[in-house]
Amino acid sequence: MERSCGFVTLFLLAVQTSVPYECTDKTCAELRDGGWSQGVETRLNDEGDCNIDIHNAESLSYTAFIQQYAYSKPVILRGVTDNTKFRFLCSKSHLLQEYGERTIRLSTANTHSYNKVDVRFEEFVKYLLTPQSVDSLGSETLYFFGDNNFTEWHSLFDEYDAPPYNLPHTSPAYSFGIAGPGTGVPFHWHGPGFSEVIYGRKRWFLYPPEQAPEFHPNHTTLSWVTHSYPGLGIQQRPLECTIHPGEVLYFPDRWWHATLNLDTSVFISTFLG
């Protein structure tokens, strides 16, 4: 079943580039979400505000990126990478077929990520990629992001077209992940980098280094959004935006950030260390 879906998707992608075609609802959804969507009822629909600058490749030169954003504030870049092939390789059927038997390492989704658990990729997709409820604790939620085995997964990561803007004196390192609707990493900070969603929508909340947000390190982002966010005064509001496939968010060094996956999301970060 998974295998034949993958084949159909490949066929449709090939057709799509040459002749226009009418796709049925099911095949359209498959192309759009890679087979990852778990049904409308599990999706969170509030994309929230967007108060972060958005640019495309034409409207932001590398020099302007360095001068206006690299060391001072987040920015969203639209259409700067072409990950059509990578997106196809990240469909659910393809990943299960290639990596189903491989072991992946999961972390608890709290600010300090205490626990690591190894599971087979297929087991993760079948049993652990579930929608998050608002009262589950981050410290009890297993999240697949980073700790990737680049030896086993190199044929996938080799196809990733990373954002074309680099920071001087840094080199890029990838972290790849897949997560269910309502999951996310609560506030934390580290070095600068980019985050791109391949499938699904991911909502971001960011604060500058000197404006540490109030949050409980073991509570999830969903719990923060539900209980704390509505009570924030104007001055306490974060920078925020929901990014979609084809968009890349840049976060500067030491900026606080939390993420919330609105759909089942496949995503990859490029850390500049």
Ligand SMILES: *[C@@H]1O[C@H](CO)[C@@H](O)[C@H](O)[C@H]1NC(C)=O
């Ligand atoms: C990564 O995969 C290779 C090949 O299967 C294996 O030898 C190695 O131990 C793995 N590395 C980690 C950190 O699990």
Ligand SMILES: *[C@@H]1O[C@H](CO)[C@@H](O)[C@H](O)[C@H]1NC(C)=O
């Ligand atoms: C968060 O969870 C970890 C692991 O369960 C625990 O050791 C730690 O004390 C908790 N921290 C707080 C502030 O509750």
